[in-house]
Amino acid sequence: MTHPPSVRPAPQRGPEQPPAPAAAPVPPQPSARAAALGRLRGAATTEPGRLQIIGAVLALLVLAFGAVTAFEISGRAASADDVVERSQPLSADAAGIYRSLADADAAAASGFLAGPQEPRAVHEQYVKDIEEASRLLVKAAANTDAATTSGREITTLNEGLPRYAGLIERARAANRQGLPLGGAYLRYANQQMSGELLPAAERLYKAETGRLDGDHRSARAWPWFSLGAGVVALAVLVWAQRRDHRRTNRVFNHGLVAATAAAAVLLLWLAVGHTVARADLAEADSHGQRSMDVLNRARIDSLKARADENLTVIARGAVLTADGKNDKYETDYTAGMKALGEELAAAAELADDTGDAEGGKPVAAASEAVKEWQERHRTARKTDDSGDYESALEQIIGQENSTGESFKKVDDALRDALAHEQDDFTRAARDGRGALGGLPVGAAVLAVLGAVAAVVGINRRLSEFR
Amino acid sequence: MTARNPGTGRGRLRRLRGWGGVTAMAAACAVTASLTLLPLSHPGDDVFGPQVTGPGAAHAQQARADACTDPEASLRPGEVDGDAVRKIKERGKLIAGVDQNSFQWGFRNPESGDLEGFDIDLVRAIAKDILGDGGKVIFRAIPTNQRIAALENDKVDVVVRTMTINCARLEQVSFSTAYFQAGQQVLAAKEDHSITGFNSTLDGKRVCTAEGSTAYEALEKESFGSVFKDEHDGTAADEDRLTVPNQLDCLVRLQLGEVDAVVTDNALAAGQAAQDPAVELKGDPFTTEYYGVATKKGADDLVARVNKVLVDYRAGGADSLWMKSYREWLEDGLPGIEAPPAPKYRD
Numbered sequence: 001m002t003h004p005p006s007v008r009p010a011p012q013r014g015p016e017q018p019p020a021p022a023a024a025p026v027p028p029q030p031s032a033r034a035a036a037l038g039r040l041r042g043a044a045t046t047e048p049g050r051l052q053i054i055g056a057v058l059a060l061l062v063l064a065f066g067a068v069t070a071f072e073i074s075g076r077a078a079s080a081d082d083v084v085e086r087s088q089p090l091s092a093d094a095a096g097i098y099r100s101l102a103d104a105d106a107a108a109a110s111g112f113l114a115g116p117q118e119p120r121a122v123h124e125q126y127v128k129d130i131e132e133a134s135r136l137l138v139k140a141a142a143n144t145d146a147a148t149t150s151g152r153e154i155t156t157l158n159e160g161l162p163r164y165a166g167l168i169e170r171a172r173a174a175n176r177q178g179l180p181l182g183g184a185y186l187r188y189a190n191q192q193m194s195g196e197l198l199p200a201a202e203r204l205y206k207a208e209t210g211r212l213d214g215d216h217r218s219a220r221a222w223p224w225f226s227l228g229a230g231v232v233a234l235a236v237l238v239w240a241q242r243r244d245h246r247r248t249n250r251v252f253n254h255g256l257v258a259a260t261a262a263a264a265v266l267l268l269w270l271a272v273g274h275t276v277a278r279a280d281l282a283e284a285d286s287h288g289q290r291s292m293d294v295l296n297r298a299r300i301d302s303l304k305a306r307a308d309e310n311l312t313v314i315a316r317g318a319v320l321t322a323d324g325k326n327d328k329y330e331t332d333y334t335a336g337m338k339a340l341g342e343e344l345a346a347a348a349e350l351a352d353d354t355g356d357a358e359g360g361k362p363v364a365a366a367s368e369a370v371k372e373w374q375e376r377h378r379t380a381r382k383t384d385d386s387g388d389y390e391s392a393l394e395q396i397i398g399q400e401n402s403t404g405e406s407f408k409k410v411d412d413a414l415r416d417a418l419a420h421e422q423d424d425f426t427r428a429a430r431d432g433r434g435a436l437g438g439l440p441v442g443a444a445v446l447a448v449l450g451a452v453a454a455v456v457g458i459n460r461r462l463s464e465f466r
Numbered sequence: 467m468t469a470r471n472p473g474t475g476r477g478r479l480r481r482l483r484g485w486g487g488v489t490a491m492a493a494a495c496a497v498t499a500s501l502t503l504l505p506l507s508h509p510g511d512d513v514f515g516p517q518v519t520g521p522g523a524a525h526a527q528q529a530r531a532d533a534c535t536d537p538e539a540s541l542r543p544g545e546v547d548g549d550a551v552r553k554i555k556e557r558g559k560l561i562a563g564v565d566q567n568s569f570q571w572g573f574r575n576p577e578s579g580d581l582e583g584f585d586i587d588l589v590r591a592i593a594k595d596i597l598g599d600g601g602k603v604i605f606r607a608i609p610t611n612q613r614i615a616a617l618e619n620d621k622v623d624v625v626v627r628t629m630t631i632n633c634a635r636l637e638q639v640s641f642s643t644a645y646f647q648a649g650q651q652v653l654a655a656k657e658d659h660s661i662t663g664f665n666s667t668l669d670g671k672r673v674c675t676a677e678g679s680t681a682y683e684a685l686e687k688e689s690f691g692s693v694f695k696d697e698h699d700g701t702a703a704d705e706d707r708l709t710v711p712n713q714l715d716c717l718v719r720l721q722l723g724e725v726d727a728v729v730t731d732n733a734l735a736a737g738q739a740a741q742d743p744a745v746e747l748k749g750d751p752f753t754t755e756y757y758g759v760a761t762k763k764g765a766d767d768l769v770a771r772v773n774k775v776l777v778d779y780r781a782g783g784a785d786s787l788w789m790k791s792y793r794e795w796l797e798d799g800l801p802g803i804e805a806p807p808a809p810k811y812r813d
Contacts, residue, residue, distance in 0.1 A: 116577055170721075179741045180566070180573040184714040191706065316566050316607030319711040322704060325615075387559070387604030390579055 048465045054240055055458030058256075059451040061233040062263055066447020069226040069270055070440040076274065077440065079219035080281060080433040087212040088289070088425065090143055094208040095296040097136045097157065098201040102303035104129035105193045108168050109310035110404065112186050113397050116176045130165055137161070140204070150211075153204040160197045164189055183314050190311055194304070194332075202300075209293060216285055219432070220278045223270065226443075230267035237263060237454070244461065255457020262450030266443055273439050280432030283354075288425020291350045291359065292418060298343035298366070299414040305336035306407045309377060313384065313396060330381070337374060340410075344370060347417065359420050366413035373406035534633040538756045539810040540643045541766055543774035548767025551596060554623055560593040563608040563622035567714045569737035570795040571628050572607075581605050585626045587791040588645060588759070588779065592624065595775045609711060611678035614638050617762045624759050624772065628734060630680050631758040640765060641758035642772040643809035645779075645788075649751025650681050651732040653739065655720070656746045661727050663749015668692040671726040674716035677709045680755065681729040692727075717742060731755065736799030756807060773809065780806045 043049025107126040111118030137157055144150045167189035175182030237260045244253050312329040319328040344367045351360035376395060380403055384392035396403050547555070554560050564585055565572040572585040590600035608616045613629055616622045617639050630648070631641045652668070654661045661667050664684075669691035675682040677699075685694045696705045707724060710716055716728040717738045728735065732751050739745050759776075761768045779787045788806045796803070 115579070174741070178575060178577055180569050180714060181717060181741045183567060183574075184712065184718045188715065188718050318567055318607070318609050318715075320609055320612065385606070387561075387606070389574075389581075389605075393579065 048462055051458055051462050054243075055455050055462075058233075058237060058240055058259065058454040058458070061229070061236055062259060062450040062454060063447050065226070065229040065233040065263060066266065066443045066450070068229045069223070069266065069443035069447075072223040072226045073270070073274070073436055073439045073443065076219050076221070076223065076277070077433065077436040079215050080277065080429070080436060082215040083212065083219055083281070083284070084426065084429045084433055086143075087208070087215045088429065090140065091205070091208040091212045092292075092422070093136045093140055094201070094205040095292075097133050097140065098198070098205050098300055099296070099303065100129040100133035100136065101157075101161075101193065101197050101201055102300050102307070104133065105190060105198075106303050106307040106310065106407075108171070108189065109186065109307050109314060110397055112171060112175055112182065113310050113313055113393065116178060118172070126168075130161070133157075133161060140208075148207075150204055150207045153200045153207065156200040157197060157204070160192065160200070164192050164197060167192060183318075187311065187315055187319060190307065194307075198300075198304070205296070212289065216281060216289070220281050222278075223274055226270055227267070230263060230270060233263050233450075234260065234267060240454075240458075248461070253457045253461065255453045255455070255460060257457075258453035259450040259457060262446045262453060266446040266450070269439060269442060269446075273435050277432040277435035280428050280435060284425045284428035284432060286350070287354045287356060287359075288421050288428060291347055291356075291421040292425065294343050294347045294350065295363075295414055295418050295421060298340055298347060299411065299418070301336045301340040301343060302370075302407065302410050302414065305333050305340060306404075308333035308336060309396065309403060309407075312381075313393065333377070337370070337377075340370060341367075356424070359417060359424065362413045362417035362420065366410050366417065369406050369409035369413060373403050373410060376401070376403045376406055534636060536810065536812075537631050537633050537636055537641070538644045538758070539812045540641060540758070540773055541770045542811050542813065543777050544767070544770030545774055546767055546770070548765070550623065550761065550765035550768035551771055554596055554768075558597065559602050559604050560589070560596060560624070561604045561606060561622045562589040562592075563606050563613060563616045563625040563627055564589065565610075565627045565712075566605075566607040567712050568628060568734055569714075569741055570799060571733065571737060572626075573737075582795075584646075584791050584795040585628065587787075587795075589624070589626045591779055591787060592626075592759070592772055592775050595778070596771060610676050610713070613760065617760060620762070623768065624761055626759050628731060628757055629760050630731070630755040632680075632755075635760070639760045639763050640769050641760055642769055643776055643811070644756030644758055644807045645776055646733065646757040647807045648731045648733040648755050648757060650684055650729060650753045650755070651735055651751045652727050652729055652748040653716075653720070653735040653745055654727040654748050656744055658726065661748050664690070664729065664752040665749065666690050668727060672708060672724070674708055674710060674719050674725040674728045676713040676716065676730065677711060679713065679730065680753070681731070682709060684753065685729060694729075714738065717745070720745060733757070733796070733800060736796070740799045776809065780809070 040053075043052060104126050107122055107129060111122040111126060114122065137154060140150070141154050141158070144154060146152075146155070167185055171182045171185035171189060173182070174180075174185060237256060241253060241256050241260070244256065245251060308329045312327060312333060315327075315329055320326065321328050321331050344363060347363045348360060348367065351357075351363055380392050380395035383395055394402065398404065564581065566574045566581060568583065568585075571583045572581060573583055574580070575582050586605075589603055589605070593603045594600040606616070606622055608622065608625070608627065610627075613625045613627060614635065617625055625639075628646075628648075629635075629641075631644060635641070650664070652661060652664050661671065668689070671692050673685060673689075673692040673694040675685060675694060682694070685692065694708050696708050698704050699709055706715070707719065710719065713728075713730045713734050716725065716730065719725040720728055721742060727748070728738070730738070732747055735747055739747060759772045761772070783789070783805075786806070792803060792806075
């Protein structure tokens with residue numbers, strides 16, 4: 001029993017132990033290393049010496065397996081934790097900034113259309129959106145290095161937002177006085193929004209979602225080193241027992257069996273735990289994140305289309321596409337609605353593929369509402385083109401049977417769909433993180449136990465020679 | 467192809483006439499030649515049906531091309547229903563292309579949601595004469611650079627949208643007699659004494675104009691060293707900073723300090739000044755322009771009819787409909803006008 005104490009503290013007191021042998025041979029005489037090698041060579045020629053070497057190697061392999069596993073899985077768990085606690089919330093916040101800005105623009109245009117006295121609810125919505133965007137920007141800035149791409153986008157947004165809000169206030173003031181200048185200001189504000197702010201918000205969202213994907217990938221990467229170390233440790237343990245069996249004809253060495261069991265349990269835990277975590281995280285990605293991404297884009301496209309629809313009525317042909325043939329806002333509306341339809345189809349497909357009937361419902365509702373919206377839009381355009389401005393206005397911003405009502409249905413359905421996917425995501429990602437929980441500590445404990453058992457087993461054999 | 471053949475025949479006819487008249491001036495020949503080539507190169511020309519491009523229309527075009535030294539001269543007033551007037555009567559509505567962003571000319575009153583202004587009054591007078599009811603109008607807001615295309619594509623019957631009569635436009639549309647005299651003028655902040663008008667004081671200044679407007683063309687001819695073009699004009703990346711979709715956008719840029727001056731019709735500029743007491747017209751108008759009611763080219767019956775409406779509209783001295791409308795919308799911004807411009811006729 002002289003060996004275990006010298007081996008056992010090794011993992012815990014590693015830093016203290018090695019300096020002694022390292023310091024001893026180097027300064028005094030260079031021949032000390034040769035002497036040690038000689039002793040080792042001498043030991044290898046005798047069976048007890050060989051057993052000592054085997055015991056040390058076994059203990060080291062098992063400890064290494066445990067250490068590599070603890071290290072690798074800690075990394076995976078940290079990434080999984082980042083996914084749940086940091087990068088996904090940041091990505092959701094970026095989507096929130098993007099959405100608030102687009103919503104503010106749509107609300108500003110709706111309020112403007114209603115006349116000099118905009119409806120209270122519409123103005124409150126606008127104010128809420130601007131506040132929400134500002135709040136999320138402050139939060140995002142606190143979590144982002146200013147020198148990164150995301151940091152620069154946040155700066156752009158922080159600079160552009162007050163400017164945009166200023167233009168909107170000028171538009172409102174002019175509109176209240178009955179001056180057509182208000183419409184010109186509103187169009188200019190929209191130009192800033194769709195030309196500078198929304199693209200910056202989109203880039204921010206993409207960067208944050210990219211970061212999330214990165215964390216996802218690193219959490220899901222196979223722990224090859226741990227698995228390899230486990231297989232090697234187990235193989236050497238089996239070899240040692242076969243060797244023991246051949247020499248002594250004993251079937252079991254209890255210590256080595258225990259060490260093998262510990263290593264096998266750890267390997268199994270590692271494989272199963274990580275597989276489960278991978279599966280959960282993959283589900284979080286496929287059920288939650290990918291759906292959320294497509295739904296976020298759908299929601300923003302619906303908001304942009306709504307703003308364009310309002311601006312078509314406000315500008316009435318004052319702004320044309322670059323080729324000068326068509327109304328810019330009507331063209332943008334059509335393109336936005338087309339993108340929205342495609343995104344909803346993709347979301348429905350994702351819900352279908354993953355068997356998520358619950359998630360498919362709001363998406364189907366949104367698709368229905370989009371169809372209704374397009375139908376009503378056509379009617380409203382026809383009314384407007386026939387010169388009946390009042391009726392057209394009612395068909396667009398009225399309370400009932402208006403495109404505004406359809407838009408609200410789309411928005412509500414998409415909000416529900418997003419909430420559902422967010423739940424799915426958080427649940428699956430938490431499960432994934434949970435599957436890795438305890439594994440690093442377990443790996444350390446099992447490795448130490450296995451190493452001790454191996455040394456004990458070898459010592460029993462060794463004692464037979466004394 | 468069928469639509470083009472009459473065009474070629476028309477051209478041949480016209481060329482024959484041009485050569486036949488030995489005394490015709492060389493300039494007239496050049497105008498005629500360009501007129502001949504234009505319909506051939508212009509794909510939108512297909513909308514000219516054969517009935518419109520008959521010999522009569524060719525004759526009218528020829529007459530106008532020869533008379534382009536005096537573009538304001540129009541057809542004599544008349545009340546004979548041709549295709550154009552008949553179409554309006556069958557529809558029961560007059561479709562008028564107007565602006566809705568020109569304060570006091572054509573703008574939507576945010577309070578009532580109605581279109582109002584000097585141009586709008588005139589449209590209603592035309593509808594009243596043709597259809598017996600000034601309310602039977604479909605207003606279509608059209609942008610500046612769509613005025614001609616809207617007529618060519620039959621989207622509107624008439625364009626009453628502060629549209630300047632000139633020779634270039636006469637090649638594409640027909641005009642009524644002048645209903646307003648205006649001129650290009652510079653608008654800038656009252657405080658800005660460094661700009662005194664359309665002259666060298668514009669050197670180095672950023673000047674805003676509406677895309678495709680007379681003002682832009684004037685600056686292209688003589689910019690006095692001013693900056694008036696966006697880097698990506700006419701492309702999808704157009705910044706819309708100096709050349710903007712609508713003249714009113716220039717006032718936005720001016721108020722925000724993004725441009726130093728605006729060049730536009732003084733009539734429109736007066737509408738801008740009426741919305742912002744801190745800006746004023748600088749110097750004198752440097753052009754004389756007349757606004758006319760535009761119709762599709764060759765719609766002579768409609769032109770004659772509008773000219774008849776204008777005769778009635780001008781009649782009555784200080785109590786004329788014209789003066790009433792002027793006093794209601796324009797007098798504040800453009801004081802001192804005592805009478806409408808006198809009509810000019812080609813014969």
